[in-house]
Amino acid sequence: MPLDGLFTHALVHEFNEHIVGGRITKVHQPYPNEIVLVIRKNSINYPVLLSAHPTYARAQITHIPYENPQTAPNFVMFLRRYLEGAILQKVVQVENDRIINFYVNSRDELGDIQEIRLTLEMMGRHSNLFLVRENDSRILELIKHVPADQNRVRSLMPGATYTLPPKQYNINPFSNSLDLLAPMILDRPTSDWLKYIQTTYQGFSRESAASLSSVLQNTGDRMINAQNWLSSFNHPKPTLFTSKNGQLRYSAIDWEQSEDSKQYFKTLGDMLDAYYIGKAERERVNQQAGSLVRIVKNELKKNTSKRKKLLATLDDAENANALKVMGDLLITYPHLVSKGMTSVDIENYYDNNNLLTIPVDPKLNGLKNAEKYFNKYRKLRTAVDYVNEQLAITDSEIDYFNTIVSQLEVASPKDVEDIRLELTTGGYIRANKKNKQKPKISKPDKFQSTDGTIIEVGKNNLQNERLSLKQPDKRFIWLHVQKLPGSHVIIHNDNPSDETLMQAAKLAAYYSKARDSANVPVDYLPVGKLRKPNGSKPGFVIFEGQQTIYVTPEADLVSQLKI
Structure with a gap:
């Protein structure tokens, strides 16, 4: 199901269960349209992603690592002023719409307590994130400024009065659950149910309406079946469906999808991480790396x-x-x-x-x-x-x-800046003389084999250089796909088990040009046998005395071993 009003209802239920009452300790803006609030509750840090991305707008507790820019954007500086240190009082969905309000109590310039609302509207290309003063609905700041000539319905600029998007006046099914189906059952044929649900009740996508229609066709008390289906969104069972052609779909509940394989998750956030880790990360990389790809x-x-x-x-x-x-x-x-x-x-x-x-x-x-x-x-x-x-x-x-x-x-967003730095240092990109800050190289990705051994994977040449040539223990085992571009892989052990060696080789094959191939040759040897020729490019090494192992890359293994 897409992120409709019903799914938003389940998300808000999860937020109220896990993060309400927690303290906002950090506010980050790792990407242009996305904010991460780190909320600490019961000695646990919950990174909460609030995304106003035009394609991937959503709210979730996330565990996907992100890299913050060296210079914080103005919007996040504004949020920090009002939110850091504040207690999250409540999370409320606007009726059954794709709008979520996060309420905190903050102090103004005079030290008086004022109620501040962080409003996320998940409306496709119209998605936005607002910081609003509750007592007068004044927009203090928003992540996307929209001039009046681009939106004549309402003002989307700081200082304006916040108003909701145009309302459709459909029925909120959670406020009228007992009367949800009566008119539909009595007045309409079964073939019209799907369209009627969508046009009459708020927050139903086509997939959700189809699921409810299917429930209504089951034998038994239709009213009770419908109410049980609706109440299941208060007790989500996050499910990721994979079709026969590999297409992914997600749902807050396990509705019947017999043709799909299913994977269940403990939380909606974990499920959304699994769904978006490829799509959203790829989109972020494409946005950040567009100029690099052209170069x-x-x-x-x-x-x-x-x-x-x-x-x-x-x-x-x-x-x-x-x-x-x-x-x-x-x-x-x-x-x-x-x-x-x-x-x-x-x-x-x-x-x-x-x-x-x-x-x-x-x-x-x-x-x-x-x-x-x-x-x-x-x-x-x-x-x-x-x-x-x-x-x-x-x-x-x-x-x-x-x-x-x-x-x-195969880059993640944090790797893109390393590649940009490398190309700038190599003279392929003109350096920004205004930026006087010392560049920060991101850390390699870490994995843990099934026997507990740490495996590191460099995702770009600067990471590879540091990983392979500046390791404290030259007895660690180094791996690289044979005669093809790929990542440097280090096993933090001088005598790894056959299982760890095989898993590390599969990581080396996956993060290489041969990721879609089978029976890929991977060379391995101790780190101490690597040599870097004078004047060579970053990450380039030569070696001899290697051994070779043949493996087939496994995408599932990558996600299983990632830490």
């Missing part, structure tokens, strides 16, 4: 074109001896060439006196044409060494940018 593609295109030209030059150089022969023949028989001729046939004494047709410049005589061929011959012969040197550099650049492409495909 990398341009560099690949430029170097690929350069390589073709270099290879063409080498092909010409292989024909350099033919140019020398033509020059020798022309300088031997210059009298056979007259101005105005475009070619001349000369007996080739290098080839049993067979006639050789030599193209000539009609503006030059025989000696000048011979000199022209000799000059071209000398130029090509001199260029061979230079071209081979440039070809090696170009091939290295192509391999490097193919590695960057591979890293961007």
